[in-house]
Amino acid sequence: MISTGSNAALAGRPEGLEQLRSLLDTALGALGDAALKRGGPVAAGGPEAAVAAVGEVLGGGRFLAEEPSAERVTELFEAYARWSVDLTHPSAVARMQCAPTAASAAAELLAASLNQSLHAWESGPFALELERRLIAEMASWVGFGPEAGGTLTPGGSISNLMGLLFSRDRALKDSGEVSATGLAGRAVRPRVLCSAAAHFSVARAAGFLGLGRSAVVKVPVDDRGRMLADEARRIVEGFAPDEVPVAIVATAGTTDHGSFDPLPELADLAAEFGIWLHVDAAYGIGALFSPTLAPLLDGLGRADSVAFDLHKFGWVPASSSVVVVRDRKHMECLDEQAVYLNPSDDEALGFTALLGTSLQTTRRSDALKMAATLLTVGREGMGAWVDACHAQARYAAGRIAAAEGLELVADPLLSTVIFRCAPTDGTPVDDESAWNAAVRRRLMTDGRALLARTKIAGPDGTPRVHLKLVFLNPMTTEDDIDALLADVSAAARGLAREAAAER
Template identity: 45%
Template sequence: MPAAEAPPRPRSTATIPLAGTGDGLTEVADALARAVGGAQAAQRPAGPLPAGAPHDVLGAVTSRLGPAVVPATGIGADAALHRVAKLLVEQGINLTHPFAAAHLQPPPLAVAVAADALAGASNASQDTYDSGPAGIAVERWLVAALAGLAGFGAEADGVLTPGGSLSNLMAVMFARDSVARRLGVDVRADGVAALGTPVVFCSELAHFSTHRACAVLGLGESAVRAVPVDADRRMRPDALVEMLAELDSGEIPLAVVATAGTTDFGSVDPLPEIAEIAREHGMWFHADAAYGFGALFSDRLAPRVAGLELADSITVDLHKIGWQPSAASVLLVSDGTAFSSLERQVDYLNPADDGEQGYDGLLGVSLQTTRRPDAVKVATTLLAYGREGLGRMLDTCHDLARHAETRILGDPELELVAGANLTTVVFRYRGTAAEACLDELNGTLRRELLRSGRALLGRTSAFVDGPGAPSVTCLKFTLLNPNAGVADIDALLDLVVTTGRELATRPCTRTDADAHQEGAA
């Protein structure tokens, strides 16, 4: 009989650089060093953004990548890293620039970026024990630490999500399920129609993700009722009580979403009063503290978010105040049993007998299955800086916002719209322009600074003459660079004023009255 044919030997992968531990991590470090070399060879724009019209800037990036097809052969790791590093530096954003002041988008801490690279190198997932036990333990540690900082008890729990919008979605879902259980309704089996007509309350300045959450969950955006705000841009508890009293028969008050740090103004709704109203009406109380949770790092600012500990759930975005690379959002719940509606048992992931022996993961607390260990970068940052170190960074940014507020108040060409609650300041350029031209002038001013690449400012609409008055176009500083100084703020405001003067000499083509008339139509 012929000899049995030997089985084929597995193809060696020794020459393919793979990340992980040992030699793989050395290769990652070397690759990053080569990428840094490419970045250093790049010519960084003088300002926070590259100069030019959007079409030209975006086109420069795509042209350097080459034809939009998957190449038949690669150019090699070094050439690819060099090319991408250069285009990210030359055509990307520089959040470390002191004139980058538009969004809740901080320059990330170097230690967080390094830890994020380590987490990515393992390609671990948080869903099952055998997909990455270390990352699971880190997330559990981080959730417990943040829950304690929030003032929650031992029964609290939480999960990391891809962003505050998904954290808010989960919170509204938990609100729906909690009220459904209290009413004896099985929404998983019978659908949300069995609840009647659910209603979710939030302030008129709440983040739009509350509306999206209601749409996704089948409640409809019409379920959201916007509660008026006061002159300080905080939800009015008296208005909430009135709206609850006016509910029609069949309307079910599901939840009230309070905002601890509105996106534009950093204003914090009166959390203790809202918590009391929620309890009286059997509503879930969610605090969207995506922006404001970071105030807890600061002894000075923590009192501004007093009452967070009364919430049933809290949204936390540490890629805002926390200086993390995105995404680093967390949903905290005061009672971990809220996650029961997400529990799933799947034989190929978490068979029951494995779970009984401790071989479980975090599948049952997330809407995701595969999920990267984002907790690693946050935990590393907390270990590196502690609450005190992060608090100093926040206090610095708050001081910069207070300085900007003072400068704006003292400049006759500028008008303060909302002062520094946390790290944002809202204002507009007035100069000597006619009132009817100010909206167009401020919008053009911001775009001119964007086009030139000299400065990155935010924009919003806000009332100036009190709640209920027409909103006007405003500029916004969101100051999250702890390395910036008061001289940088002065220079940035000087740039705003000089640019405003130049633009004010142009005739306006669209008056504020026109804009308001169109909005009313």
Template identity: 50%
Template sequence: MAALLRSAVPSGGQVQNTALSGGTGGPGALEPLLQAVLEALAKGAVRRGGPVPSGTPEELAAEVARVFAEADGGDALHRLTELLAYGSADPADPSCAAHLHCPPLAVAVAADLAVAALNPSQDSWDQAPAATAVETLLLQELARLVGYDPAEAAGVLTSGGTESNLMGLMLARDRVLGRAAGRQIEMSGVAGNGPRPRIFASAAAHFSVQRSAALLGLGEDAVVPVPVDHELRMKPEALASALRDCVARGELPVAIVATAGTTDTGAVDPLRTCAALAAEYGAWLHVDAAYGGGALLSDELAPLVDGIALADSVSLDWHKLGWQPVAAGIFLVRKAETYASLARRAVYLNPQDDEEAGYPSLLGLSLRTTRRADAFKIAVTLRTLGRDGLGRLVDACHALARGGAEAVRAHPRLELHADPVLTAFVFRYVPEGADPAHTDRVNAALRRRLLREGRAVVGRTELPGEGPGRVRLKLTLLNPHTTSAEVERLLHTVVAAGQAEEETR
């Protein structure tokens, strides 16, 4: 037995590679490793030299395979970290502006390191004593930010908007369909008879609404896409008409999903109208504010989401307009009792007598069991910067988007789709005398050219509708330290790429 134990413990230089990050010795073990990571991050960024590595996907994959095979032993951390930094799309670069992919605040990353080192898991109090209390307090503060009564609300940290939307629609199914059927849907399942359940969301809503309907046994076809206006906001009269038609056909309106900040244009649906119609038809109102929830931090932009407090449930993502490392999703419900169908008890995690003795559990608030203490980095950020400090970052990005849109409007070869609502805008390069299909091809190709050359990461999307002429480019400006001049340079880079594509065709 002694020999077996000895063989399980590395000797010599290998001891440092098996050191743990916790305990009193953890910080000392981490210190030289963190220094190696920081050096490798800097070296990789310098080698990349821009927003994304140049070359084709195949060339990068070959480089990754080579280093992955060669990295060994004590140099693996440094070499693979340098590779990761070199091969990343860096949202801190002013020319990396395609997605809702924020550059995280250094203070949030430092806080996240503490979580990684201590490794609390939020599924039971005895795995995360302090982190359980921090998450509870943070959710109360976020509920207050949304406009909920924190004494009546409930919520949980999620992996992001997709999980939060699933939870909102799950509760909608259980509450509304359960009320209509007179039974617990979460126990007996969705029956094939009875009125067909329907979910209403704008044609510009996130694809996770359809995915959630499929996962919940309602089917993607249960989602009714409501027409949108030019800015991609849900049309109130179209929603009212769709609900009337639904009831006339003998179907059951289960939920209305209002988007506060569409992915492409940042459009906000008419929240108060959605709330009034949800109440009229007995439907659940879920507001997907994964992007637009950041407006709550800004005095200037908060009126955009007026009415959000009327929602039965809300999705927020602080890894968008909150500058947190992924993941930092939040799901909130206005009334804690509506959470009932998610409640779960596992005797090895949250036995009833423990809870009665004062040991709280968050297990029944989440779809997940093992769960990181993602609330901690948000709590540290809020306490460091406050709402006002974060609001200034939101306002800075909003101002960048407004200025960028004006630069597009002023350029003869660029066409703006609509004024920015939050921090993103949609536009396209317009070739001379081109038909719609050719214009689509040039815009799609110029974006790939910029990626291949390592010069810029620009988004690509398509406007709702049919036929050619719908391809658009997108800038999503989430770096508050970017300057107006850098945004204008990025737009000129887009134009140059477009002209190069015209010449090759």
């Protein structure tokens, strides 16, 4: 056997399995210890401490080690776990980043150890069929029929990019296949409509696809970030003859308010003018699992493509994103016949793969972990977990509204709560935006709480820094929320007092 000078082993071999078992013990031990040592959602110390922690593990050495050692891996695992954000901690409410189920985490280990890929039949026959079945089922969730297609992608941003890719190719087909001839020399000005509250990935995608960010027309929104359908209609009706509407991108679950664009009205508009309707349900897909919240997604089935993430509201590790398309014929720009991967005589005999559904060639199997969560939590369970997060947001909003020194922006629609620390008589503050931003940084640095921030217009229309809570942990209790809000208030008062003392 070739010796590497260490006990490195390949995961699938008997000696590798043995090592995997022992490393898994280490990893699980590190997971358990980390929570105890951290004592909060993240280790205290802020950016400097995190930089120092990585430096300490490397000890001045290099990753490509001169003297390889499995012990170093153990140290690395321990430090990684200790310095990771604990997404199961009730005060980790910053990002749309859920804690995965144990089943999906185990699925990741299996998937990584077997390292299947989806670009050739001989790279992963079972994984291929698993993704096909999962895509077909997910397409049916949103209301698409048997002609539907889709693919798993590395994230909502890429799923949005793919939805816009299909819409671009359909809208501009009359003057030649875009993927064959490119966009140069076309006497048209492509237009993509999305709301002013749409995710930034929409404009980026328009840029990447050669439409240009300038092709994006931001439709005004109401005070909760919902697209005004009348405004969208006015814009479409006002297009000059050379302006080609490529897509209307509706957001189902905006990043801040978790609000839903009016899908039925936008579907009517899209149908009337023959425009592609893409729905970014990256976050809002959670509503689909809850019988109470599902009506927020009425009209979803009339879209041409829908993007959604199970690494947000779905308890699956990233990357777990999906784009589904009502009619898979619109995915033909991805067709590829590579002699070394999918020769037609092989394909004719059933040795097919998913090269022609993806932007990627080698592609990991994300379906396994998604299936693991769905199978273990089940439909009712997913609904109950989404409802629990929604209830937490409502509870938090109620407590914020009642608290002195905290100011709620609006009742939550899904599972986000936007608020700000407001000065009270006892805590005069010079710059309220800077103060709110500092409260968030103080909580992060102390390792007490991880909150998000955003900007919302104040009474005079000037955007002000606000804080945001994103509830995705169904296990969080009302007491946990009370403790979190007490920490926020204490940090706010402490900073105000410190600033006053310096004046």
